[in-house]
Amino acid sequence: MTTTYTISLLGFGGVNRALAELITQRNDEWQRDFGFRLVIVGVSDLALGSIIAPGGIDARVLTQTDFGRGGFAALSGGSADPRSLDVVRDAPADIVVEATYTDAITGEPALSHCRAALAAGRHVVTTNKGPVALAARALTAEAAREGLRFDYEGSVMSGTPVLRLARQALAGSGITGFKGILNGTSNFILGRMEAGLDFAAALSEAQAAGYAEADPTADVEGHDVRLKVVILANELLGADLAPSQVDCSGITALTPADIATVVSNGQRWKLIGSASRQTDGRVEARVSAECLPVTHPLTGVSGAVNAVTFTTQMLGDVTITGPGAGRIETAYALLSDIIALHRDRTAQMHQEAAE
Ligand SMILES: NC(=O)C1=CN([C@@H]2O[C@H](COP(=O)(O)OP(=O)(O)OC[C@H]3O[C@@H](n4cnc5c(N)ncnc54)[C@H](OP(=O)(O)O)[C@@H]3O)[C@@H](O)[C@H]2O)C=CC1
Numbered sequence: 452m453t454t455t456y457t458i459s460l461l462g463f464g465g466v467n468r469a470l471a472e473l474i475t476q477r478n479d480e481w482q483r484d485f486g487f488r489l490v491i492v493g494v495s496d497l498a499l500g501s502i503i504a505p506g507g508i509d510a511r512v513l514t515q516t517d518f519g520r521g522g523f524a525a526l527s528g529g530s531a532d533p534r535s536l537d538v539v540r541d542a543p544a545d546i547v548v549e550a551t552y553t554d555a556i557t558g559e560p561a562l563s564h565c566r567a568a569l570a571a572g573r574h575v576v577t578t579n580k581g582p583v584a585l586a587a588r589a590l591t592a593e594a595a596r597e598g599l600r601f602d603y604e605g606s607v608m609s610g611t612p613v614l615r616l617a618r619q620a621l622a623g624s625g626i627t628g629f630k631g632i633l634n635g636t637s638n639f640i641l642g643r644m645e646a647g648l649d650f651a652a653a654l655s656e657a658q659a660a661g662y663a664e665a666d667p668t669a670d671v672e673g674h675d676v677r678l679k680v681v682i683l684a685n686e687l688l689g690a691d692l693a694p695s696q697v698d699c700s701g702i703t704a705l706t707p708a709d710i711a712t713v714v715s716n717g718q719r720w721k722l723i724g725s726a727s728r729q730t731d732g733r734v735e736a737r738v739s740a741e742c743l744p745v746t747h748p749l750t751g752v753s754g755a756v757n758a759v760t761f762t763t764q765m766l767g768d769v770t771i772t773g774p775g776a777g778r779i780e781t782a783y784a785l786l787s788d789i790i791a792l793h794r795d796r797t798a799q800m801h802q803e804a805a806e
Pocket residue numbers: 461462463464465466467495496497498499533535549550551552553560578579580605606609661662663664665775776777778781
């Protein structure tokens with residue numbers, strides 16, 4: 452039996468465009484391996500406009516046409532206006548895929564998109580760190596009340612399954628803290644500066660590769676890592692941290708000379724996010740650049756790769772490493788959330804049939 456999930460894409464930048472590309476290439480494979488296909492019925496983008504198409508939009512047209520500003524108006528059901536909340540409410544999607552800009556202060560517009568989607572009876576999958584860091588618990592509860600899912604694997608370490616590893620495979624291991632490299636852009640920049648590039652040239656390369664935020668200040672000043680530390684600490688350590696409670700500094704104060712000096716001593720600068728539960732029960736978290744010795748397990752993590760080491764009571768340290776950014780890598784995170792949703796729904800249907 453094949454299930455068709457209709458989806459609306461909010462934001463049509465690097466990540467959601469990559470998901471649309473995967474749909475053009477892999478729907479048959481997903482049908483064969485998992486028993487579902489994805490059909491896009493709504494899209495909203497600030498520059499391109501919006502489309503509401505209950506009968507489905509050809510993902511090839513979306514990914515292969517060079518739409519200019521307002522260009523979606525040329526398509527059936529299209530408009531030059533982004534009308535994102537109309538797309539959420541009126542496009543008949545089972546799942547809303549939120550991949551607009553991350554706003555670390557208000558979480559908007561993504562927070563409103565997620566709330567409107569859940570209120571309209573739609574599951575939400577997102578890579579947007581804003582609503583997750585600011586309101587994951589509330590949104591998850593809201594989804595559960597409606598029998599829906601709110602999933603966000605891509606909000607930390609892109610498609611590398613860090614949240615599922617910690618929640619599922621490490622369940623019961625007694626996680627007491629974590630420490631890791633959680634921003635692909637800054638790790639990439641530090642590596643390129645070690646190779647002799649200046650900061651601006653290294654940042655341009657990270658932007659061209661699709662790693663950086665729309666405003667890369669978030670990457671290089673540590674704000675992006677701060678959101679990820681909050682997401683992990685709240686979810687895995689039972690904390691209730693707001694981003695403003697986490698001390699944070701980035702890599703912009705490091706000069707090429709600072710970087711060259713430590714490399715000549717066999718060390719490397721890394722932007723590190725960490726949190727740990729204290730003996731009095733409080734969770735302390737911070738983000739800062741640290742100079743690590745060559746023997747440290749995080750020192751060899753290069754490029755846009757991220758890694759996080761969980762400290763556990765049963766296993767000691769457990770480290771997961773993998774892509775921390777990238778368009779396809781992050782679209783994969785959305786796919787992994789949809790696969791989880793599908794498996795959950797299929798298991799529920801079998802249980803209902805057995806009762
Ligand atoms: N790229 C990556 O490696 C990763 C990204 N993420 C997160 O995923 C999200 C998407 O990332 P990415 O695709 O790279 O980002 P982009 O900047 O490439 O795309 C974001 C898109 O959202 C659109 N947009 C912004 N506001 C609205 C709105 N109100 N209504 C409709 N569309 C809107 C933008 O429109 P326009 O450009 O036309 O103005 C843009 O096309 C971000 O939150 C990011 O932090 C998470 C993990 C990894």
